[in-house]
Amino acid sequence: MTTNNQGHEHAVLIDLDGTMVDTAPDIVAAVNRMLKDFDAAPLPFEIVTGFIGNGVRNLVRRTLKATGLDWEYELEHALRVFEQHYAETNGRLGRVFPGVASGLQRLRQLGYRCACVTNKPQALAAPLLETTGLAAFLDVLVAGDTLTSMKPSPEPLWHACRLLDTEPARCVLVGDSSVDIAAARAAGLPVFIVSYGYAHGGVDTLRYDAMIDSFEQLPALLAQPWPDARTNEDASADANAGAK
Numbered sequence: 001m002t003t004n005n006q007g008h009e010h011a012v013l014i015d016l017d018g019t020m021v022d023t024a025p026d027i028v029a030a031v032n033r034m035l036k037d038f039d040a041a042p043l044p045f046e047i048v049t050g051f052i053g054n055g056v057r058n059l060v061r062r063t064l065k066a067t068g069l070d071w072e073y074e075l076e077h078a079l080r081v082f083e084q085h086y087a088e089t090n091g092r093l094g095r096v097f098p099g100v101a102s103g104l105q106r107l108r109q110l111g112y113r114c115a116c117v118t119n120k121p122q123a124l125a126a127p128l129l130e131t132t133g134l135a136a137f138l139d140v141l142v143a144g145d146t147l148t149s150m151k152p153s154p155e156p157l158w159h160a161c162r163l164l165d166t167e168p169a170r171c172v173l174v175g176d177s178s179v180d181i182a183a184a185r186a187a188g189l190p191v192f193i194v195s196y197g198y199a200h201g202g203v204d205t206l207r208y209d210a211m212i213d214s215f216e217q218l219p220a221l222l223a224q225p226w227p228d229a230r231t232n233e234d235a236s237a238d239a240n241a242g243a244k
Contacts (some may be wrong), residue, residue, distance in 0.1 A: 010222065011164045012107060013157055013189070014138075015175035016118035016125060017052055018197030020100050020215075021132055024049045025093035030086035031063050037081050038074070040067045052198045053177050055119040055144050056082065083124075090124055091131035097196060103215025104137035110219055115140035115160040117173070119150045140164055152179050154187030172222065174215075181208055192221065 017023045028049065032042035043066060051062040060078050064071035071078075107114060114137060118125050122143035129135040140163045142156045149155045161168050173184040176197025184191035190209040193199070210221055 011113040011115065011161070011166045011171045012218070012222070013115050013117045013160050013171055013173045015151075015173070015177075015180050016116055016120055016128070018176040018199070019097075019174060019180075019194055020116070020134060021094055021096050021128065023090075023094045023128070024052065024198065026086065026089040026091065027052060027059070029089045029093055030082055031059070033085040033089075034060075034078060034082045035063070035067060038067075038069060038078070040069060043067065049198050053119065053179050055150050056086075056121060056124075083121075086124060091128045096132050096134065097194075097215075099214035099216045101133065101137070103218050104134065106216070106219050107222075108137050112222070113139045113164050113166070115142060115164055117142045117151065117156050117160050119144040119179070121145045152182035152186065154183055157183055157187040157189060172209075174212075174218070192218070 014020060017027075024045070028043075028045050031048050035042055043063065047066060048059075048063065051059045051066075057075075057079060060082050061071050061075055064074055064078055069078075104114060116125065116129060116134075116138050118141075120128075120143060122141070122145055125143045126135075126141060129138065129141065135141075140160055142160045142163070144150045147155050147159055151157075157171070157173060158168060161171050164171075168188050172190045172192060173180055173187075174192045174194065175181070175184070176194045177199045181191050181193065185207075192210045192212055193208045195211055195213050212218065212221065
């Protein structure tokens with residue numbers, strides 16, 4: 001990761017899977033390789049993508065349950081098998097969404113500092129950002145195992161703000177799911193949602209501040225007056241709504 005110490009006073013926190021990179025092909029391939037090792041039938045692409053967003057453990061647990069395997073007994077073993085396969089498929093089949101690299105490059109030119117805040121483990125997130133070339137535009141990576149909690153907890157967002165040496169009131173989160181919305185609301189950050197990704201319409205029940213079709217829209221959007229900081233009461237209400 002590179003660092004820009006002469007940046008804009010505002011910073012942008014960004015989700016990874018479904019927001020910057022279409023990682024679903026890599027994940028689905030690894031999941032079905034894992035299932036093959038368990039002599040189980042592969043799952044359809046759409047089913048597996050519906051499991052993405054809440055961390056690897058949740059992904060593997062839901063996969064085992066969907067295939068009728070004893071997930072309580074097999075979970076730890078399955079996690080190791082999945083991680084072995086995902087290390088091989090990570091960054092091989094997926095792609096960076098159109099407009100992401102150019103949008104991040106423009107943000108950097110304007111002096112914004114950027115952090116990736118993902119529920120993907122460090123060992124998978126860091127190589128993916130390097131392979132795709134996105135690491136060059138990011139100052140900080142907060143992964144799913146950086147702290148003891150992941151999104152929708154606000155802690156990863158607050159930790160990214162501390163690493164960027166900025167206040168949450170001067171940050172915004174860009175994501176693709178209700179998990180991102182709940183985390184942002186709990187942290188008191190505005191949240192912009194991409195119109196693509198893996199949310200499957202799940203963001204409709206929660207409030208977000210803007211929806212974008214491309215990262216190239218971010219510079220103009222960020223130049224507008226930012227939403228007022230949310231109260232803790234409002235943030236908690238939204239976070240609880242997202243957890244249901």
